Amino acid sequence: MLRAGIINVTSYMGGELVRLLAGHPEVKVTAVTGRSAAGKPLADVFPHLAAQDLMVGERIEEEVDVVFSALPHAASAEQCLPFIRSGIPVIDLSADFRLKDVSEYGDWYSVEHPAPELLDTSVYGLTELHRDEIAVAKVVGNPGCFPTGAVLALAPAVVAGLIEPDIIVDGKSGVSGAGRGLGLSYHFAEANENVSAYALSGHRHLPEMTQELGRLAEAPKPRVTFIPHLIPMNRGILSTCYATLRADSTGSDAKTRLREVYAEFYRGEPFVSVTDAPPQTKQTQGANTCLVYPTVDERTGRLIAVSAIDNLVKGGSGQAIQNMNLMMGLPETLGLSTAGLYP
Numbered sequence: 001m002l003r004a005g006i007i008n009v010t011s012y013m014g015g016e017l018v019r020l021l022a023g024h025p026e027v028k029v030t031a032v033t034g035r036s037a038a039g040k041p042l043a044d045v046f047p048h049l050a051a052q053d054l055m056v057g058e059r060i061e062e063e064v065d066v067v068f069s070a071l072p073h074a075a076s077a078e079q080c081l082p083f084i085r086s087g088i089p090v091i092d093l094s095a096d097f098r099l100k101d102v103s104e105y106g107d108w109y110s111v112e113h114p115a116p117e118l119l120d121t122s123v124y125g126l127t128e129l130h131r132d133e134i135a136v137a138k139v140v141g142n143p144g145c146f147p148t149g150a151v152l153a154l155a156p157a158v159v160a161g162l163i164e165p166d167i168i169v170d171g172k173s174g175v176s177g178a179g180r181g182l183g184l185s186y187h188f189a190e191a192n193e194n195v196s197a198y199a200l201s202g203h204r205h206l207p208e209m210t211q212e213l214g215r216l217a218e219a220p221k222p223r224v225t226f227i228p229h230l231i232p233m234n235r236g237i238l239s240t241c242y243a244t245l246r247a248d249s250t251g252s253d254a255k256t257r258l259r260e261v262y263a264e265f266y267r268g269e270p271f272v273s274v275t276d277a278p279p280q281t282k283q284t285q286g287a288n289t290c291l292v293y294p295t296v297d298e299r300t301g302r303l304i305a306v307s308a309i310d311n312l313v314k315g316g317s318g319q320a321i322q323n324m325n326l327m328m329g330l331p332e333t334l335g336l337s338t339a340g341l342y343p
């Protein structure tokens with residue numbers, strides 16, 4: 001069995017890593033850390049994980065074969081550094097190893113990057129787009145939840161050159177996307193029976209979307225307007241993406257050709273399915289799946305691509321385990337066979 005350590009296990013991401021890895025046949029979680037819970041059984045914080053019988057430590061002192069970090073940005077890179085320097089594979093769920101341009105990281109996160117020298121060799125962990133690099137990486141920057149859904153919805157159209165570079169992403173997230181920290185907007189009375197747009201002047205997940213879609217496109221690079229919305233549900237992200245189809249991509253068979261492009265792009269992918277009807281977040285709950293539905297708005301000549309994910313699984317911990325499997329030379333799907341919990 002490989003031994004896994006989890007830094008900041010008491011986050012939503014950390015709890016999901018323990019839950020998912022409990023069913024992994026080749027990996028055992030042997031060390032977990034947390035700040036305020038240090039010295040307590042994990043069951044005190046997460047009773048649903050009592051069967052794992054883990055004690056929360058301040059630091060990972062034990063020898064481990066792989067490390068996940070679920071700390072916030074900046075704190076995460078700092079705590080990952082000793083493991084990275086020892087050559088232990090690290091999957092960081094924060095934003096610290098996602099952006100390749102260090103000045104962009106500084107602009108969006110308003111802190112100096114703790115280890116800019118690692119950005120050249122760390123790999124962006126959107127598995128479907130970076131599989132070969134992840135398999136040989138020592139540091140993976142696991143993607144943000146919104147970019148996971150949006151980039152998977154748009155990638156086939158961008159790669160095939162079907163759309164103009166102006167893209168709109170309308171993202172809707174459940175409340176767990178904001179983590180376990182307290183904030184007025186996330187109180188029951190504020191969030192329930194309510195839908196709100198936020199970060200209209202720019203969300204931190206936007207540069208990830210432009211970085212990744214930009215890699216896939218010929219010039220001119222895509223320009224993305226991304227507006228997230230908070231929805232009163234626990235988990236899930238629905239991304240509805242719009243872009244004008246290039247003139248040679250329209251016509252009476254545009255929808256059929258578009259669906260063929262998407263089906264081909266995701267052929268054989270274990271966790272991405274092209275659906276015959278618009279997907280719903282509930283269909284992905286608890287599972288490492290991304291459901292994608294592309295179609296054409298014939299009146300306007302626009303692509304509409306809708307994707308659904310569970311932000312805590314394919315948008316976070318599940319994808320982190322998918323990446324770990326590749327990094328450790330294991331089959332990519334190991335431990336991730338749970339189907340969505342529906343209804």
Ligand SMILES: NC(=O)c1ccc[n+]([C@@H]2O[C@H](COP(=O)([O-])OP(=O)(O)OC[C@H]3O[C@@H](n4cnc5c(N)ncnc54)[C@H](OP(=O)(O)O)[C@@H]3O)[C@@H](O)[C@H]2O)c1
Pocket residue numbers: 008010011012013014034035036037069070071072073075076093094095143144145176177178179180181311312315316
């Ligand atoms: N939530 C999502 O959907 C999602 C998806 C993808 C990626 N991510 C990323 O994954 C990471 C974890 O996210 P999350 O939402 O699961 O977190 P979370 O539930 O918000 O965890 C926050 C907890 O982390 C601890 N913490 C905060 N700052 C710390 C520090 N400087 N040092 C030590 N502990 C600290 C605090 O616990 P104590 O007060 O108990 O110490 C805090 O309650 C973040 O980097 C996030 O951006 C989140």
